[in-house]
Amino acid sequence: MEEAIRLPAQHLTPAAYAPFGRVIDASALTQTPEAGISANQNTARRLNAVSPLTNLRPEGKTEREPAQPNLCLFRCSPRAERPFPVRLLERHPFSTQMFMPIAGPSPKGTPDYLVIVAENGTDDRPNLNSLKAFVARPWQGITYHPGIWHHPMVALHQTTDFLSLVWENSHDNEDCNVVQLPADLIIQVDLSDFSR
Numbered sequence: 001m002e003e004a005i006r007l008p009a010q011h012l013t014p015a016a017y018a019p020f021g022r023v024i025d026a027s028a029l030t031q032t033p034e035a036g037i038s039a040n041q042n043t044a045r046r047l048n049a050v051s052p053l054t055n056l057r058p059e060g061k062t063e064r065e066p067a068q069p070n071l072c073l074f075r076c077s078p079r080a081e082r083p084f085p086v087r088l089l090e091r092h093p094f095s096t097q098m099f100m101p102i103a104g105p106s107p108k109g110t111p112d113y114l115v116i117v118a119e120n121g122t123d124d125r126p127n128l129n130s131l132k133a134f135v136a137r138p139w140q141g142i143t144y145h146p147g148i149w150h151h152p153m154v155a156l157h158q159t160t161d162f163l164s165l166v167w168e169n170s171h172d173n174e175d176c177n178v179v180q181l182p183a184d185l186i187i188q189v190d191l192s193d194f195s196r
């Protein structure tokens, strides 16, 4: 039996997550109420361009139809495995992908969720030395930079709804690449520092 590699989960912060994408978080307005610009007849503050929404496809240079922004909803079932096993990673080579939790019907409120990411390696596969696991709070959204490897979204405690935005043209090898990790490579995300 191969020795499991323990990957400690950490809190999601813009600085720690910067190599992988952006954190979308309005709480900056709590610390700096005058941030952004006035909106809605001065009844709101507006933060523009909180994350790029990038499509890197060489539009018009391939026979493929252009990609379109796909605004979609994910209803993620909770994943109970603890520690959480990382068995595959995926990427969207030409597009950012955004996930933003939306308030669900649960009286317990929207829970934390788990974001597992890795940079691309020189072999065009996940660089597992860069693998990180972040626990995101329900008021935080994220984007993945184009090409950043990530685990499919992980709801931790209860069914969680997410709004997602990604540029797609329905060609799988353009929209999404998936890599199964070797069966004898056991990577487990340690969530013991994060209770419900």
Ligand SMILES: NC(=O)N[C@@H](O)C(=O)O
Residues within 6 Å of the ligand: 090, 097, 150, 151, 152, 153, 176
């Ligand atoms: N990223 C993620 O959680 N999943 C999507 O890429 C998908 O369409 O499966």
